[in-house]
Amino acid sequence: MAYSEKVLDHYENPRNAGSFGKDEEGVATGMVGAPACGDVMKLQIKVGKDGVIEDARFKTYGCGSAIASSSLVTEWVKGKTLDQALEIKNSQIAEELALPPVKIHCSILAEDAIRAAVADYWKKQGGG
Amino acid sequence: MLKLPIYLDNSATTPVDPRVAEKMIPYLTEKFGNPASRSHAYGWEAEAAVEEARAEVARLIHADPKEIIWTSGATESDNLAIKGAAHFYSGKGRHLITVKTEHKAVLDSCRELERQGFEVSYLDVQENGLIDLDVFKAALRPDTTLVSVMFVNNEIGVIQPIAEIGEICRDKGIVFHVDATQAPGKLPIDLATLKVDLMSVTAHKVYGPKGIGALYARRKPRVRIEAQMHGGGHERGFRSGTLPVHQIVGMGEAFRLAREEMGAENERIRKLRDRLLDGISSIEQVYVNGDMEQRVPHNLNVSFAYVEGESMLMAIKDLAVSSGSACTSASLEPSYVLRALGRDDELAHSSIRFTIGRFNTEEEIDFAVKLLREKIGKLRDLSPLWEMAQEGVDLNAVQWAAH
């Protein structure tokens, strides 16, 4: 499998890898994928009082493209409102990373991770 | 200085041994005759070389040269044996038995026969990758005509009980085919005692060239097959087509070297394999796939839990290894062989096959161990599954959203 320069860069130097404490203020978690499918992404966002995503973290079990997609997404969501974050489309991720057709599902998963994290945030807000 | 990447994928293919290449080259240039040419010395010389190679291949497996049919490789041999025997004996019965962990060449040949109205039983294997003889016996039917079981598994290196299966088949008058692609040079093969009727072998896993293999077809008692490739009547009508002399010469020399050197070579390789296993066993949650006793010394297949295979290959790109088998690695499916062992998908996805060969050194193994220790740690730091496992979450209890 030949990877693009950008995938390799994110893979070698993942941005914002790690986890926030679960109980930290404003933290929401999106976990998507399944071990059986060969990829699981965990995306965490930290949302400020103004509704802007201040910071993000990820952990990904998956191929290089999956790791790069989630790493890229943590960079992109920072500084965005939740609605703006939801506008990130898998096609943009795929294009930025020059993913081959067989790896498009990685970008879809990354988009799903954003949705899941935002949904978790809303759920927590609603519940709290 | 080590030459990178280090090649630890000798079950996918091997380099041609320089001694083999040296023997082959004259048959591309000055000794280029077509062995089917009966009217001049170019042809006779080529034919003599082909027969000498045939004798060498036969010698390694204790067969008669007349029992060796040249093919383009093990895949063709498997197709010829399975379709050829199933069709020839279809008047007697139309039931075949094989195993879920066989190579695609066997499984796809069986699928094709199923489409033509044959019935095939695909046996499960035990957790160690070996077939259970009782399960095998239970699958036998009065209309079973052919059994196909591989000698050595390509992914996990386990050795199936060929002698025992052979006895049962012979006793019941069932044709027994063995895909021995991964076996020559790795363990002794004695067809004078093994009750094997058909056996597929290839050159390029034994430091010979690609594009050449053979099918052993027993003469006493005689096994019959229908040819799959017609025209010209080469190989006594079993397989037509101009013989690729240089490749045949290469296979003969490769098998001769295997016969002479396998004893010492396998001990050296076993030590390297054990060194690799020792080196990585200090890493947490490493699982060896397949039986360690009934196994060729070249193979180590391990799952590094919570690390996905492809990202792992990327992390250790200084090692040329494979996750899953080389022939199916284009797909994103986890290895069907590991699944058949009952490994869950996550562990199947996390598996790496190391296959050590003639040209690997201790220094290379030490480099591999160091690299693995470092990179597994890095990937686990990135893995949400590892994090969950550390927190004591049972991953099997999690409701995953399949996608």
Next chain:
Amino acid sequence: MAATVYFDHNATTPVDPAVLEAMLPWFSERFGNASSRHEYGRAARQAVDEARRQVAAAVGAHATEVVFTSGGSEANNLFIKGAAASLKPGALAVSAVEHPSVIEPAAQLARRGWLLCRLAVDEQGRVDEAAYRQSLLSRPKLVSVMLANNETGVLQDVARLAQAARHCEAVFHTDGVQALGKTPLDFRALNACGVHALTVSAHKLGGPKGVGALVIDKGIELEALVAGGGQERGLRSGTENVAAIVGFGAACELAARRLAERAARLAALRQGLEDGLRAQGAIIFGGEARRLPNTVCFALAGFDGETLITHLDRAGYALASGAACSSAHPEPSHVLKAMGVSDGLARGAVRMSLGTGNTQEQVDAFLIALRDTAAKLRQLTALAVS
């Protein structure tokens, strides 16, 4: 051995030094399995792809139309059996002068319910057009006519024959094993005339044995003969024979580059050869037909071909009596028989096929050796009779 002059290039050819050089690294340092994903595998994959482009370019096809096989025989088997497998039995037509690797699979189909029409040829070895049109009335589903005959070198007007079969919607195949490298080959142009598949092989044009290809229009449904692994778009499983494939590519590129010059040189050599043969009273089979520039199939009346060849071998000339592939059979050539040549005369047939290494001096010396051999044999026979 080294003194023997090789005049049997239709049987096989030596590997060109440039081709050998291209192949060697793929045995040693670049030995990867093209299906492996690591660096070794990717390098092998790229080499296979590059060779595919070279072969495609040499035959005027698209790279995606090239399916590598273990040789010409397998490619012919793959087409005949593979195309038939996706069709209901019907009629199939093959010329009477085809290679056994077309005739035998066709005969196999005949045993499985297909109606086999053997297309007659005229006395020059060309498919008889009237008989051909007649056989099209049975609406064959498969047709196979070779571009150039291995024994006589006679060329068929395949484009025209394919055109005529269009209305049958037959799948049309041509065996181009002997044509490649000796005469221009343009699959795209043939395809436009209704040819759907073409067989080629490496070892007849300075490439290695053990590799060939079926070039096939992607619209044609084909079932694989060798299953398991899914290589070559699922049409031919098995680990790619990388070194041989690379050699095939290199040989094609060389051959394409040298074709015009080479064909002209061989034609000139052969002209002298045939003039000399005729002067000795030889009959040249297919002599009136368009033929490959390198092939002469002749007989000297009253001489047994085998005997002549045995004596000429001792005199230092390597020749063939029939096709190399079928020379195990003692029967006279099916090709000559189809041309209406009597068994007696056909038994006298000698095939000479010239190649890159042959020179005017060799041809001249051969003509003298032939005359001397014939004279000696006549004397022996005369002695035996008296």
